[in-house]
Amino acid sequence: MREVILKTKNLTKKYNNVSVVNNVNLELKQGEIYGLVGKNGAGKTTLLRLITGQAFATEGELSLFDATSEEELNRGRKRIGSIIEVPSFYSYMTATQNLEYYRIQRGIPGKHCVGEVLEEVGLSSAGNKKYKTFSLGMKQRLGLALALMNKPDLLLLDEPINGLDPFGIVEIRNLLLKLNQEENITILISSHILSELSNLVTYYGFIDNGKMVKQIAHEDLTKECNKYLELKVDKVETMTALLETKLGCTSYKVTPDYSIHIYEYLDQPSKITELAVLGGVGLNSIIVKDINLESYFIQLVGGNSND
Amino acid sequence: MTNYIKSEFFRLLRNKWTYLFIAICSLLLISANIVLAAVNLTDSEFSYANTRFSLSLFFSDFPIVFLLCISVASIVFGNEHNNHTMKNSISYGIPRGYIYFGKLIVEIIYALIAFVIIAGLHIASAYLLLENSGTKDLLLLLYTFFVSLPLLLYALAVTNCFVFIIEGTGGAITAIIGLILAFPQISNYLGMKFIFFQKLSKILPWNLITNIGFDEKAYQLILPWEGTAGYYNYWIYGLLQMLLFTLIGFMIFRKKEIK
Numbered sequence: 433m434r435e436v437i438l439k440t441k442n443l444t445k446k447y448n449n450v451s452v453v454n455n456v457n458l459e460l461k462q463g464e465i466y467g468l469v470g471k472n473g474a475g476k477t478t479l480l481r482l483i484t485g486q487a488f489a490t491e492g493e494l495s496l497f498d499a500t501s502e503e504e505l506n507r508g509r510k511r512i513g514s515i516i517e518v519p520s521f522y523s524y525m526t527a528t529q530n531l532e533y534y535r536i537q538r539g540i541p542g543k544h545c546v547g548e549v550l551e552e553v554g555l556s557s558a559g560n561k562k563y564k565t566f567s568l569g570m571k572q573r574l575g576l577a578l579a580l581m582n583k584p585d586l587l588l589l590d591e592p593i594n595g596l597d598p599f600g601i602v603e604i605r606n607l608l609l610k611l612n613q614e615e616n617i618t619i620l621i622s623s624h625i626l627s628e629l630s631n632l633v634t635y636y637g638f639i640d641n642g643k644m645v646k647q648i649a650h651e652d653l654t655k656e657c658n659k660y661l662e663l664k665v666d667k668v669e670t671m672t673a674l675l676e677t678k679l680g681c682t683s684y685k686v687t688p689d690y691s692i693h694i695y696e697y698l699d700q701p702s703k704i705t706e707l708a709v710l711g712g713v714g715l716n717s718i719i720v721k722d723i724n725l726e727s728y729f730i731q732l733v734g735g736n737s738n739d
Numbered sequence: 740m741t742n743y744i745k746s747e748f749f750r751l752l753r754n755k756w757t758y759l760f761i762a763i764c765s766l767l768l769i770s771a772n773i774v775l776a777a778v779n780l781t782d783s784e785f786s787y788a789n790t791r792f793s794l795s796l797f798f799s800d801f802p803i804v805f806l807l808c809i810s811v812a813s814i815v816f817g818n819e820h821n822n823h824t825m826k827n828s829i830s831y832g833i834p835r836g837y838i839y840f841g842k843l844i845v846e847i848i849y850a851l852i853a854f855v856i857i858a859g860l861h862i863a864s865a866y867l868l869l870e871n872s873g874t875k876d877l878l879l880l881l882y883t884f885f886v887s888l889p890l891l892l893y894a895l896a897v898t899n900c901f902v903f904i905i906e907g908t909g910g911a912i913t914a915i916i917g918l919i920l921a922f923p924q925i926s927n928y929l930g931m932k933f934i935f936f937q938k939l940s941k942i943l944p945w946n947l948i949t950n951i952g953f954d955e956k957a958y959q960l961i962l963p964w965e966g967t968a969g970y971y972n973y974w975i976y977g978l979l980q981m982l983l984f985t986l987i988g989f990m991i992f993r994k995k996e997i998k
Contacts, residue, residue: 484830486997509832516830517998520823525753537746538831578827588830 434461436495437586437618438483443492445478445642452478454642455492460586460620465612467633468622469729475642476622480516480590483620485509497585510538513584515592519575523564527555527574530563531581540582549577554603568595576604580611587611589621593628605632626725640733659722661701663692666714674711679703693721743833743841747815751849756814761853764807768861771796776868791872793865795955797858798876798883805887805894805948808850809915812898813908815846820906826997839989843899850895854884875958882960883951886970889977890944894919896981900988904995919945942976 438460445453453475460466470476481487483494485505493500496508521530531546550556553573558566566574572595579587587608593601609632611617623629629636636653638646648656665671668690675681675694683695697703701718708715751757772793779788819825828838862877898915905911923945930937940946941963952961962969 481996484826485832486826486829488994488996503834506832506834509830512830512832514830516826518823520826522750522817522822522824524755525750529749529753533746533750534827534831536749537743537828537833539742582831 434463436460437462437497438620439493439495440479440483441493441495443479443482443494444490445475445482445487446490451490451642453482453489456639456642456644458637458644458647460618462585462618463612463616464635465608465619465621465633466635466637467629468620468637468639469624469626469629470622470639471624471733474639474733476639477517477590478642479639480514480588480620480622483588484512484514484516486516510582511585512588513579513582513586514588514590515572515575515579516588516590518594519571519578521563521571521574521578524562526560526562527566527577528559530574531578534578535581538582545581549581552580552607553577554600569597569600572596573600573604576607583615584617587617587619587621589619591623592621593623593625601628608632626729630725638729638732645732653725653728655695657722657725657728658695659698659720661694661698661704662717662719662721663694663704663708664690664716664718665692665708666716667712668692670711671708671713674707674713675704678707678711740837740841740844743828743837744845747841747845750817751815751845754814754817757849760810760814761856764853764857765860768797768857769864772861772864772868779869789870789872790865791876791955793869794862794876794880795953797861798880799953801883801887801951802945802948804854805891805919805945808891808894809898809912809919811850811853812846812895813902813912815842815849816899816902818908820902820998821908823998829997835993836989839899839903839992840985842903843896843985846895846899847892850891858884879953879955879958879960883953886951886960886962886973887948889974889981890948893944893977893981893984896985896988900984903988904991906998942972942980944977944980947973947976 436459438458440456440458443453443456443458444451456475456479458479468476468479478487482489483496494505496505497511499505499508522533525533527550528546531549532543535543535546547556547559550559553576555570555573555577558570563571563574572592576589576592579589589608593604596604605628608619608621612619621629621633634650636646636648636650637644638648663671668686671692672684672686675684675692679697681694681696685693687693694704698720701720705715705718775788775793779785817824825838829835858880862880897919901911901914901918905914923940923943926936926940926943927946930940947963950963953959954961960969962973964972
């Protein structure tokens with residue numbers, strides 16, 4: 433069984449009595465890539481700030497590598513690499529100097545690691561450039577270099593592809609996948625660019641108004657996002673019985689509004705129609721539907737309220 | 740904490756203001772000696788072109804050194820709030836105590852190094868360019884430095900406290916100036932009416948440093964308390980107030996959220 437390396441229990445953060453993070457329960461197992469999905473202001477960054485110790489929880493518990501006390505949590509944080517909000521460095525120092533500053537501060541042995549991480553994130557030729565001359569994409573890469581410098585067990589990345597060009601996005605995605613697959617680094621990545629997450633994550637957490645509204649494995653989400661036949665009939669129970677007995681179809685579900693979602697026979701809707709007619713079930717509508725990650729998310733959190 | 744202090748020195752050595760601060764202060768003091776020497780060349784009656792006058796200018800202006808401690812601490816702090824760089828240290832699990840006290844230690848070391856260089860260049864230029872009046876004034880300078888040292892540490896500690904807990908530079912500087920300059924002045928005025936403020940104003944560091952007098956014949960300091968009690972009191976009141984603001988700053992910083 434894989435080790436749980438990050439766990440929150442009813443983690444809550446309030447500002448002026450308003451919950452920004454509200455009773456969040458999250459469990460991150462070693463080797464997972466957990467995608468934290470939410471609108472702007474949903475509480476993603478605050479949750480990451482609580483984990484990294486930049487902010488303090490109002491209520492609830494945080495456990496990192498099984499540590500819960502403040503001193504132990506700080507020890508655990510040494511095994512984390514993070515980019516929270518925008519990467520921040522000293523503008524008057526070069527990329528190499530900035531990383532060297534943090535290398536000394538963190539007590540990471542060997543000067544060579546600075547050059548290595550710069551190369552890993554594609555910044556080896558910009559090592560001697562001052563940070564103030566960096567583009568947003570280069571700043572993101574340098575932030576990632578800092579996060580990787582201590583060879584972390586857990587990476588916390590807050591919108592890490594902001595400012596990257598399409599090539600940069602692919603490059604960073606491949607790097608994260610490589611780190612996860614080859615070095616077994618666990619990753620918690622927050623984003624609102626869902627298409628990017630779908631290429632990367634193994635587990636999703638959907639957060640809205642500070643609440644974790646749903647956590648779901650990638651495979652299960654893929655199933656939920658699959659194409660399906662939406663059937664509206666007058667006798668739901670009779671129809672489901674017919675599906676099972678006559679067609680041997682078990683891949684379906686009945687939704688709270690009494691629609692039936694059938695994940696089979698997508699290319700043969702006439703068979704379903706025929707079954708309903710022969711079974712004496714009144715058929716109101718039959719539509720082929722599909723749902724992508726964006727639609728799924730919007731349905732989950734209520735699209736019109738997006739700020 | 741050693742790693743944190745080492746990293747701060749690494750950064751400090753790469754900040755141009757680390758050098759500019761020392762260079763500007765040194766040049767101003769050296770230029771005073773150059774002016775004295777130049778005037779002496781044109782006016783043979785001029786009686787101030789000697790090391791005695793030059794050094795007395797320095798030790799009688801120690802309140803300026805006190806105020807320069809604000810700049811020293813600000814340079815070392817490195818505008819961490821505006822740069823948002825402190826989050827990198829906190830996220831990595833560097834204890835807040837290491838950061839707070841580490842910065843203060845670096846500020847003290849840098850301030851001492853800067854003082855030694857600036858004072859050294861001033862003294863050297865005075866003895867090179869001006870008439871040598873002997874070494875007794877150097878002794879008075881050393882006494883002034885010794886008695887002012889806890890007050891200078893207080894100025895560093897107060898600045899460290901406010902730059903850590905107030906995010907805006909303007910707000911922090913206002914609070915520092917308010918506490919170390921305006922508050923003693925207000926206490927002085929209130930002291931005319933209330934005994935409590937009269938007693939309080941006597942021990943506030945700004946008043947302590949501006950109340951140092953000099954007996955240039957006996958080469959001694961004139962302090963508000965006679966004898967060795969004067970030296971002891973300067974150290975006790977200076978260090979106690981330094982400790983007070985160091986602890987207040989740390990207690991607040993421990994609970995402060997970092998952006």
